[in-house]
Amino acid sequence: MKQTKTRYTIIRYDDNRILARFIKNITPFSFRNWFARSTPSRIDKLCKRVQRVLGIHSLQFTVTIRLFADRKSFVAGYNRLYGKTSKKVPRSLYDFLYKVIYVNVDDVDEEMLAHEFTHPIFREYFKQSPPRIITEILATYVESHLHDRIKRY
Numbered sequence: 256m257k258q259t260k261t262r263y264t265i266i267r268y269d270d271n272r273i274l275a276r277f278i279k280n281i282t283p284f285s286f287r288n289w290f291a292r293s294t295p296s297r298i299d300k301l302c303k304r305v306q307r308v309l310g311i312h313s314l315q316f317t318v319t320i321r322l323f324a325d326r327k328s329f330v331a332g333y334n335r336l337y338g339k340t341s342k343k344v345p346r347s348l349y350d351f352l353y354k355v356i357y358v359n360v361d362d363v364d365e366e367m368l369a370h371e372f373t374h375p376i377f378r379e380y381f382k383q384s385p386p387r388i389i390t391e392i393l394a395t396y397v398e399s400h401l402h403d404r405i406k407r408y
């Protein structure tokens with residue numbers, strides 16, 4: 256297993272192509288990004304953006320992100336962790352116990368990772384974690400308002 260550290264994350268993956276694919280898929284398409292080299296700093300940029308959308312500043316924390324190459328290995332990894340269930344396996348998830356974000360690089364995009372980042376950010380920010388339903392509502396908000404102009408209150 257390979258590992259890359261960024262400011263906010265420790266990324267774990269099987270080979271470099273998986274990491275490259277991950278970074279490419281969370282980089283929004285634009286003329287500038289098309290020519291810019293994909294680097295792991297893109298991941299921190301997105302994490303910072305999520306914090307700004309939530310009005311949270313200068314939070315220092317680290318979250319592990321485990322990358323899977325495709326749906327098949329994601330589901331296999333999920334079943335290893337939680338045991339086989341009849342429940343629908345999600346597209347990505349944050350494990351509150353192990354503090355790990357699990358993603359399938361085939362499927363991931365910027366919004367999906369922004370959603371998952373919301374969970375460890377809340378966990379770090381609040382002394383007592385808000386009810387799960389509240390974090391899901393706000394994670395979904397972040398996901399769909401990632402590029403909106405940030406409101407000031």
Ligand SMILES: [Zn+2]
Nearest residue numbers: 370371391394
């Ligand atoms: Zn969620």
